[in-house]
Amino acid sequence: MYETIKKQDEAVYKSMIAEAKRQSEGIELIPSENYVSQAVLEANGSILTNKYSEGYPGKRYYGGQENIDAIENLAIERAKKLFGAEHANVQPYSGSPANTAIYFALLEFGDTVMGLKLDHGGHITHGLPIAYSGKAYNFVQYGVNPETGYIDMEEVRKMAQEHKPKMIVAGFTAYPRDIEWKKFKEIADEVGALTMADISHTAGLVAAGVLESPVPYFDVVMTTTHKTLRGPRGAIILCKEAHAKAIDKAVFPGLQGGPHEHAIAAKAVAFGEALKPEFKEYAAQVKKNAYHLAEEMKKKGFKLVSDGTDTHLILADLTNKNLPGKEAQVALDEVGITLNKNTVPNDPRSPFDPSGIRLGTPAITTRGMKEPEMERIADWIDRTVTDPQNHENLKVIKKEVETLCTKFPVPGIKL
Ligand SMILES: Cc1ncc(COP(=O)(O)O)c(C=O)c1O
Missing domain, CATH: 3.90.1150.10 (Aspartate Aminotransferase, domain 1)
Known part of the structure; x- marks a missing residue:
């Protein structure tokens, strides 16, 4: 492996080979990690990294986009098919910027938002006070029932009625149970809140139909692509058509510059794999x-x-x-x-x-x-x-x- 790097850069090569050994000789139980296929690795390490392509397919700010557009369109169409979504943006560099883009698209700074507490399984982008999300927005945080360890949906309802959030965020980074999407949506509708699902951890299980999907109910759904979905490091945002323009504008030019088309090609390959019966x-x-x-x-x-x-x-x-x-x-x-x-x-x-x-x-x-x-x-x-x-x-x-x-x-x- 990595013969060219070996010849050119011994120091980097040594650590890469040591890491390959660690990954294959040990048991990897970090739930947010996975092993991608050879095809995903090839796309991610390809010449597509050479290209700038600010904008979206058909509306770019640079020339030479015919192949890039074809690849990004494939990733978009496969993401929509895989999750049954009305709209997909495949450009987010990773999960944290994708969540930030969603807030930027649909909220004003200072708006009230509800999210799961960090020590109850939420993510830092779900309103941790020292993080950007917690500083830019007024997050109020729900938790799990101390007796059962399940998200306390009664507490969610009470807090929603008390705080009247503009958005309710559901999803987790360290919570072992499925999420009651329909119930979240019901509560959000009672108080007129937008719904945002972060399925970064479970996207592969949702895409395969072994866990329920929030896509039919929620306004916006974000997932990283590198966990159970078994794609490259990155993220996508799925949403209802009504939010498509705002989401796209928030990702580019709102938050990001040139998309990483090598990663987008690798996402397309991974979505192609996830659409197969295996x-x-x-x-x-x-x-x-x-x-x-x-x-x-x-x-x-x-x-x-x-x-x-x-x-x-x-x-x-x-x-x-x-x-x-x-x-x-x-x-x-x-x-x-x-x-x-x-x-x-x-x-x-x-x-x-x-x-x-x-x-x-x-x-x-x-x-x-x-x-x-x-x-x-x-x-x-x-x-x-x-x-x-x-x-x-x-x-x-x-x-x-x-x-x-x-x-x-x-x-x-x-x-
Ligand atoms: C639920 C959830 N959201 C967002 C993220 C952020 O993703 P990234 O690390 O790609 O920024 C993670 C990553 O652990 C996550 O678990």
Whole structure:
């Protein structure tokens, strides 16, 4: 791999190969990560990076756009088909600028917006006070029910009636359950609010039809393209025709300059893959694997937020295991299992040293792992967090992890 880089730039090459080894020899459980196909990698690393194409297909500010327009139109049409959307903008560089563009398109600075609290599973772009979203708009934040771990829809209704938001944002970065889209829409209609769904995490499952879609109900839907959707790093915005002009204007020239057409080509390729029947099987298996991994972890005494999962994502509170999330993450790194420390709802600890861990199944399912492998992974996690300082033991686990990984190659990595 990367022979040209090897000859030209040894320093970059060394780290790239080390990362390829890490990705293939370890178990990737970060729920926002995945392994893209060789075709997506090729499009993303292509000569399309050479081209400037400010504007939209048919209305550009530079010449030489005939091929770029064809590619961007393909990405748009496939995104619309995949999600059944009236309009798609495929230019957002990533999820955070896409959310910012949506707010810029549909709100005035200072408007009241509702979003899920960060430590209850929301994203920083959903109104964290120190983030741009929290500074530019008056976010009021709902949370999960402390007893059940599910989003408290009664609280959402009460807050909506009290604060009369201009927009309600639904979606998550660390919440293991499906979202009640219809109920959110009902509440928004009661107070005349716009609806914005951020399905960054679950887009692949929504596209495959294994989770309900907000697209029929919501005004605007944003998703990153690099998580369960298994495309390149980037994002798209889907919306009703009535908002199309405002959204397009907010993305360009409102917020961005030249679109990254290499990434847009890679999005088109990934959407083409997601439209195939195999992707439905993949998404169904992601969900099955997460359910199975959650059940196995519960058998080993792990306390899961909401007691399980409907999606690809599991959030475990390690308080009863007497190991903070940060130390668990470090010990698991030592055995080649990658996940992230995470706050749990109403966490008494800080986000940098929280009580929990967040894990998920999109990447390991891409490798072809199924229920038997989930049992082994639950066992390794348990053995690691139970005795995190026993480095001899951790070495044994690492060997077992590596042996399993050799049986499940990663697309695009040939070492
Ligand atoms: C729900 C949600 N929205 C937005 C984003 C932001 O995406 P990006 O990291 O591409 O800016 C993320 C990323 O983790 C996310 O989980």
